[in-house]
Amino acid sequence: MRRKTGGMDFHLNPEFLQGTELFRDVPAAALHEIQAASSQRRVAAGQVVFRQGDSAAALYVVATGRLRATQTTADGQQVIIRYLGPGEVAGYTTLSGGGVHPGAVIAVEDALLISWTSAAIKRLMAEHSSIAMNAVAFLGARYHEMQVRIRELSTEKVERRIAHTVLRLVEQAGRRTARGIEIAIPLSRQDLAEMSGTTLHTVSRTLSAWEEQKIVSCGRRRVVVAKADVLTSIAEV
Amino acid sequence: MRRKTGGMDFHLNPEFLQGTELFRDVPAAALHEIQAASSQRRVAAGQVVFRQGDSAAALYVVATGRLRATQTTADGQQVIIRYLGPGEVAGYTTLSGGGVHPGAVIAVEDALLISWTSAAIKRLMAEHSSIAMNAVAFLGARYHEMQVRIRELSTEKVERRIAHTVLRLVEQAGRRTARGIEIAIPLSRQDLAEMSGTTLHTVSRTLSAWEEQKIVSCGRRRVVVAKADVLTSIAEV
DNA sequence: CGGACTTTTGAAGTAATTCAAGGGGAGTGG
DNA sequence: CCACTCCCCTTGAATTACTTCAAAAGTCCG
Incomplete structure (x- = not known):
């Protein structure tokens, strides 16, 4: 599922690159070279981009879709480090040493990634x-x-x-709707727990309490924030 | 307490720079330039290098001594992010934007710092x-x-x-002694609590229990690890 | 319509905090 | 050199916030 950029699938235009965190403000002359060295990779929702411990062979920039970066313990417990959206980098380890990925990255939506080999990105950086x-x-x-x-x-x-955690997600993936700001990532209670350092039970209870107070409304893998200000005051007090 | 490098106080030799995390493997030709752009600053134990929220005007590399990087909440609760020893960088924010320091750094021992202005270090990097x-x-x-x-x-x-936490400190600042590996940083129970995400009471109780089992021996602001292997098994189980 | 996953909620259990008080070491100043 | 004071550390007891255990109810999908 990996192919050299040849037009066709996704036209990697310079404007896109200039909007990414890694290539913003890069001189126009360099963009062509960056593009020429790139490959593309499509991943379906749920598919693994790389595993924890894999050798860091490629660097990715998200073009479309959304990824999740996790850290897992020896005994299988997981924490979510971060979600990665369009323009963000996955596989930062590739930028530095010839090491291994310290965490895993999987797609939570169908995604298109632009990638560079370790050698290529290092050369470009230099x-x-x-x-x-x-x-x-x-x-x-x-x-x-x-x-x-x-x-x-x-x-x-x-x-x-x-x-x-919820406010951060609103910031990162909030989308205005009639009922409030919806977090545009499918998000289970377990996911929220892994981001907040607690259990899904406690998350469920907390959300139920907030729903009672009309602060949020939620469904299966879905959270809509109705009163962000109240949530902020809970977070800041 | 800031002066231009003029010899006298500390001779900033190239070997030292090449041993730091920021300047290792830099071509010899660049070292002189790096040196020329540097200043030195002495800080006494307990003195602040910069405060949380200060504008990031300078980047520091520790020459001698030891610093502590912290994050403080609005209501004064503090966590220790890290200790910084010789060769390590303090004030990384200076490397990137014209922002403010997201945390404070203070000296826990008398220290000598080599510093560069934001403009200088950015130019050197470029x-x-x-x-x-x-x-x-x-x-x-x-x-x-x-x-x-x-x-x-x-x-x-x-x-x-x-x-x-203790094992990390051993790794970072351990020093062999007759009674075991001593952590060569004055370290109160409160400090350990702020590194482990707990209270000084719990740290005190835990250390007392370990002392009972001869795993560690400790005093006022001092911890000596006698059986690192047992500690490792506590950490890994 | 079955089956898998997600969510909810109660009840019991417990790890760790909070509250409270006292002891001890190190440095300071008389 | 001794007393005083300031930290730092210890330890018990009470409290609690959260987890764990357990079961049931929803919800989505093929």
Whole structure:
């Protein structure tokens, strides 16, 4: 399911690349070279992009669809590190050493990925410093995100953590609807639990309580935030 | 307490730079330039290097001594993100945007820091791609560290988390002594709590239990690990 | 319409926090 | 050198927030 860019499937236009976190503000002259070195890969919802422990052979940029990055313990417990949407990078390890992926990435929707080999992306970074600068910027941002989550996990009680998680998802994948802001990712209670550091039971109870107060309305794998301000006050108090 | 490199205080030799995470494998020709752009700053134990929210004006590399990076909540609760030792970077935000420091850094021992202005380090990165590559590598590594900690905080019970924390500190600042491996950082119960996501009380009780079993021996702000293997088995089970 | 997955909710159990009080070491100043 | 004070550490007891266990009800899909 991997093919060299040859037109046909998805036209990788320069505007798209310039909108990604890795290639923004790259000189126009470089875009062609970047494009020439790229491949494309389609993944269906539920399909694995790479597994934890796989050697980091390729770097991906999401063109369409959405991915999920996870970390799994030896005994099978999983946490969700992050969702990745259009323009975002999956497989950052490929940028640096010849290591292995420290976590897994799977598609939660059908997705189209643009990929580069480790050697190609390293060469591009070395030749075009703005790519390397972008990599530094987005890795710094993700490092910061994780710091914030660690602080939350360390100091906040579950309800606040769940509120923060939901608000982050609203930020990342919110879509206005008549009933409020819908999170445009299919999201089970278990998923929310793995993002908030709790159990699906506690998430279910918390959402039920919020639904009672009309703060959210939810269904099977679906959450719609009706009163984001109330949720914010739960998160911030 | 800031001065231009003029010899005298600390001779910033190329070997030192080549041993740091940011400047390793940089071509010898660049080292002089890097050095010329640097300043030095001494900080006494307990002194603040920069505060959370300060604008990111300088990047630091630790020459000697040890720093602590923290994140603080609006209501004053603190977590320790990391300790920084010789060769490590403090103030990574300076590498990317013109933002503010997302956390504070203070010295836990008297320390000597080498610093660069934001403009200088960005110019150096743009000119010498290997510096940018190193930045990508160490930020990737720190991002990974944080992911692991999130997984620990989300899935493990306190005793295991404290064990992991202590083992990490042994790795980072362990020093062989007659009684076992001593953690060469003054470390209160509160500090360990802020690294493990628990309270000083629980840390105290846990260490007391371990001391009972001769796994560790500890004093005021001091921890010596006698049986690292037992601690590992507590962490891994 | 069956079957798999997801969600809900009650009840019991418990790990860890919170509350509370006291002890001990290190440094300071008389 | 001793007393005083400031931290830091310890330990018990009470409380609680959350998990675990258990069962049932929904919901989607073929």
